[in-house]
Amino acid sequence: MLNLWLKSFYIKIFLSFLVTCILFFVGLALFWNSYFTDLFYKDKKELLSSRFGEVSKLLPSVQEGTISTRELRFGIRIISRSINGSVWLVDAQGMVLNGSSEREGSVIPKVMDTLFIEGLKGNSGFIASQNRIDERARDGLLTYYGPAQMNGKPIVIFLNVPAVEVSEALAAVRWNIVVPLLFSLLTVGIILYMLSRKLAGPLQMMNRAALELAGGDFSARVPVTSDDEVGELAKSFNFMVDQLVQWEDARQEFLTNVSHELRSPLTSLRGLIIAMNDKVIPEEKYGHYLKICDYEVQRLQRLVNDLLDLARIQNGMDVFRLRPLVLNEKIEKMLDLLRTAMNDKQIILHELLPNAEGPLVIAELDPDRFAQVLQNLLYNAIQFTPPGGSIFVELYSEDGNAVIVIRDTGIGMAEEELNRIWDRFYKVEHSRASGSEGTGLGLTIVKHLVNGMKGTIAVSSELGNGTEFTLTFPLSANRSY
Structure with missing residues (x-):
């Protein structure tokens, strides 16, 4: 004791x-x-x-x-x-x-x-x-x-x-020295005891609250009784608990979304397999329903790949192999790969890139990850732009940065949707995007990839008037390519 x-x-x-x-x-x-x-x-x-x-x-x-x-x-x-x-x-x-x-x-x-x-x-x-x-x-x-x-x-x-x-006289003086000193020492001892309790009290409460947190009780909080360093520590502890609550809510929501996304294709697959096994579906229609099964399997594969990709990026396991990249050429190649998809949907592509004789725009990027970012944004633009619409891709340099703008004339987004597009598994309203085949992780991955390559991404949109994404990356110090 x-x-x-x-x-x-x-x-x-x-x-x-x-x-x-x-x-x-x-x-x-x-x-x-x-x-x-x-x-x-x-x-x-x-x-x-x-x-x-x-x-x-x-x-x-x-x-x-x-x-x-x-x-x-x-x-x-x-x-x-x-x-x-x-x-x-x-x-x-x-x-x-x-x-x-x-x-x-x-x-x-x-x-x-x-x-x-x-x-x-x-x-x-x-x-x-x-x-x-x-x-x-x-x-x-x-x-x-x-x-x-x-x-x-x-x-x-x-x-x-x-x-x-x-x-x-000396004896009297000594008493006059010792007695006040003893009373002063007693007073100081009481003050020190109270002060030490005041300093250690919040720490003891934090200890109890931490044990309660470890037991799963996220309602534990530490009272803030002062504005000094101890009070700041108590505020920081409470802020940490609030963040843990948010992370726990996000974890639960993530598990719920993953379960939902996995259950839908698995339910479809199981239903079709049982139907074919029980001969409910005629044999001559097996080919049609097998194509549906293949589509659902591909959907599951995309979801798993996106989850693994996002986990690697968020856990810092993804390695960015940065090197000087000529954006003029890289963007042109990506647009060539997507021209067929745009033509099939009768979408007009407007390329606003520097001409061949103009200066090259070079940034330190990972070519594969940059291609993944462009592909994701361009596929979204194609998916949410109706036939006859337009997609604009612009590249220029400004204030030591390479700026890439991808704008479409599609369905656009309301403000409440715009605030959530970076959330995992968030998708626009299905009634306005019936052809949506995404997993809801694309833009989340895009944001993490852009940040990992020391860039920024911004979005602006208006319902019915299209969406515009703006990417910014620092120009490479090595301009010789």
Whole structure:
């Protein structure tokens, strides 16, 4: 249970921020403690340093005989009164030789041994401690020690001054630092806990929603409670779910359409086969109905091929072998292949291509895929243009692009049909296109092929006035062909 709790994202955020704040507050407390300690002891340190100098000046006079030991003792007592403390002259054996206290002739307290040794080594310095040098002394002592010479022998000078007032002031300051910091830390901890919950809450909801999605429940959504990055993440998650719903609907619709498209020819085939097997159809009519069966088989084959083609393109498995392609020649060849179909339906073809002496229009395209695009669009134009109508095919270059326009004078499309022509299995109304033999996948494949060759396709149409498709491909940088 504890491991799970520690693995929680918001607990990790909370603990990380809390540890950072604790370290910051501890550092801040140590800094202020050091600052105020130096500030409060500054005046006393300056006073002790100056008095140490005065004592040091008296010692050579004793050696020279200018002043007596009694006068030295008197002078040191005056100095000790000026600092409201005590002054010791300690020889190399730790004995107080002369001073302002009752310790003359006695050994210094053991708590001062470390300072005494440092003084004999020639070092000097200050130390503030809670040491008590006698039974009546109150806690809190500031000591300055330093080396000196007296009668040619090394001694250590101690200047001790009570620092009770400073200690009490420092204790008060420390409390005034620690208590607000503790309250601040508590407040920051509460804020961090709430903030971490606020940050991790949407993530936990997303996790639950993701599990529900994995279980097939597409109604799961994450509440958007803010406009910051977390809110944006929640919006993105909800948008992803909406897209999944659309894709699932499209998948179901696709399966329904495929089932319908497959069932129709299969039902026809099975019915005809049963009828011939049961001798319902006379033998002399077998040839006619076998042709119908062959037509339905070809229809199934076209549907399967189109499905496989579309799947390869959408899954990125289709490889486009792009190379510089002269569009003038390619379009002319495609039109030659379809002239017979146009003539059979008495459709007039208008070719608006650059003449032979004009510049060549070259684009980087896959020849086979480009031929598939043209063939699909031209077959649609033939299929939906009544006899006596016209089909216009135009090629020109504009703004660094090759532009191909295929326009017919056929039945055209209404606006609601125009918005759906790229959908899979969509076909125009059968009452207006009774001769339709398509699978409803042609224009879907065309759009994917054009996009795969870095081109664009646009369509405009008006009911009863024909349809116009406009293809645009970037011109090839290599114009030498």
